Amino acid sequence: MKYLSILILFSISTNHLYAQSENKLTEVQHFGTNPGNFKMFIHADSTTHKTKLPLVVVLHGCGQNAKDVAELTGWNKLADLNNFIVLYPQQKFLNNPELCFNWFNNHDIEKDKGECESIFEMIVFVKNHYSIDSSSIFVTGLSAGAAMSAVMMATHPEQFRCGAIFAGGAYKMATNPVSGAKGMLGKKYISQETLVKNVHKQNPDYKGKYPNLIVYQGLNDPIVNYKNATFLINQWTALNNSDTIPDKTEQSFMGIEDITRTEYTDNSGRTTVISYSIKNLGHRLLIKPGDKENEGGKTGMFGVDKGFHSTYQTAKEFGIIKN
Numbered sequence: 001m002k003y004l005s006i007l008i009l010f011s012i013s014t015n016h017l018y019a020q021s022e023n024k025l026t027e028v029q030h031f032g033t034n035p036g037n038f039k040m041f042i043h044a045d046s047t048t049h050k051t052k053l054p055l056v057v058v059l060h061g062c063g064q065n066a067k068d069v070a071e072l073t074g075w076n077k078l079a080d081l082n083n084f085i086v087l088y089p090q091q092k093f094l095n096n097p098e099l100c101f102n103w104f105n106n107h108d109i110e111k112d113k114g115e116c117e118s119i120f121e122m123i124v125f126v127k128n129h130y131s132i133d134s135s136s137i138f139v140t141g142l143s144a145g146a147a148m149s150a151v152m153m154a155t156h157p158e159q160f161r162c163g164a165i166f167a168g169g170a171y172k173m174a175t176n177p178v179s180g181a182k183g184m185l186g187k188k189y190i191s192q193e194t195l196v197k198n199v200h201k202q203n204p205d206y207k208g209k210y211p212n213l214i215v216y217q218g219l220n221d222p223i224v225n226y227k228n229a230t231f232l233i234n235q236w237t238a239l240n241n242s243d244t245i246p247d248k249t250e251q252s253f254m255g256i257e258d259i260t261r262t263e264y265t266d267n268s269g270r271t272t273v274i275s276y277s278i279k280n281l282g283h284r285l286l287i288k289p290g291d292k293e294n295e296g297g298k299t300g301m302f303g304v305d306k307g308f309h310s311t312y313q314t315a316k317e318f319g320i321i322k323n
Contacts, residue, residue, distance in 0.1 A: 025042070025043055025066055025070060025088065027040065028041070031125040033121065034121065035117050036118030037092055038090060038118045040087070041066040042086070042087050042088065043070065044086075044130060052131050052134075053083060053133060054132075054136035055087060055123070055126060055130075055132050055137045056087070057087045057119065057123065057140070058141065059089060059144075059149055060088070060142065061100075061302060062100040063098060063099055063100075064142075065091075066089075066090040069142065071298045072300070072303050073297050074297035074298070075311055077296045078296065078312065078321070081293055081322075082321055082322045084320050085132065089122055100143075100144035101147070103144055103168075103180070104147075104180030105176070105177075109151045110155070111203070115151075116151050116152060120152070120155075120159070123137065123156075137159055137160050138160060138161060138164070138320075139152050139153060141165070142166045142285060142302065143166070143167050143224065144168075145168075146168025146169075150169065150232065153211045153213070154171035154172070154198070154199045157199075157209075157211055163211050163214070164215075164317070167217060167218065168224065168228065169184060170228065171198055184225065185225055186226070186227040190231060195231060195238070196239060198235075212271070213233075213240075213273045214274045214317055215229050215232050216276045217229035218283065219279050220279070220282050221281065221282050222282060223282075233264065240266055240272035242264045242265060245264075247263055248262065249261070249262045250262075256307055257279075258306060259278050259308060260279075284301075284304045285303045285304070286303075286305075286306050286309070287299050287303035288305055289305060293323075295309055
């Protein structure tokens with residue numbers, strides 16, 4: 001009995017320490033000129049590693065902060081299990097009372113300016129102070145954070161291998177709050193030619209490869225209309241020399257009737273864009289709470305359990321899951 005009690009206490013203690021590690025965020029107060037006036041948080045167990053590690057940049061949605069999106073998504077748990085680092089930029093009330101990233105303000109989404117420059121400075125700081133694999137940097141976000149993820153991919157394509165957009169919009173689908181609102185509601189049309197030109201203007205001399213893209217979109221989202229997923233696909237298939245006709249479609253993905261997964265490839269057969277369209281899903285992430293590696297996150301206002309942990313699936317698509 002005494003031995004059993006010791007085992008139980010050890011187990012409780014270990015789980016408590018793991019939870020503390022998983023929830024740990026460290027604020028970095030001085031990371032650059034910070035023209036966007038952001039806060040910076042990072043989840044990393046050490047500044048010194050023998051091997052270079054992947055970096056995932058996670059951008060929160062409106063009404064959230066770094067801690068909220070970390071708990072919602074479960075990225076920190078996967079980082080601890082698979083040895084990568086997570087960066088969390090955080091919006092301030094002074095910039096936006098709704099705590100949204102200003103993906104619709106022209107001066108915040110141009111290369112070397114405003115909010116996107118602050119995020120870029122954070123990435124540079126992490127690369128300079130941690131052992132980072134520069135070929136394995138990823139960006140992801142929800143809603144306004146998703147739209148800002150597209151901004152980062154467009155303004156600094158050389159930095160990212162892939163981005164994952166959860167209910168977001170294409171780069172420069174809007175340049176002011178009014179057009180932003182119209183776009184999110186699906187009341188604005190943008191041609192593929194314009195979408196591509198918007199990105200090329202940010203890097204007119206860039207000849208390198210553009211990041212791959214993963215899109216998650218609920219078909220019943222009242223905040224971000226599903227048409228925005230089409231604009232994203234149009235923009236990033238063209239940038240990656242792929243067409244907009246799917247090369248592979250899996251309905252009832254992983255046995256879940258509501259999820260359809262679609263792949264778009266280039267002429268060499270390389271997958272450049274992946275789309276997840278989800279029936280019966282509003283403005284939320286797909287979360288599967290639990291203790292297994294392919295489980296995690298937190299349900300609530302921004303997360304719903306459909307038996308599918310989108311964070312784990314995204315990390316798997318990124319190629320940063322060890323097993």
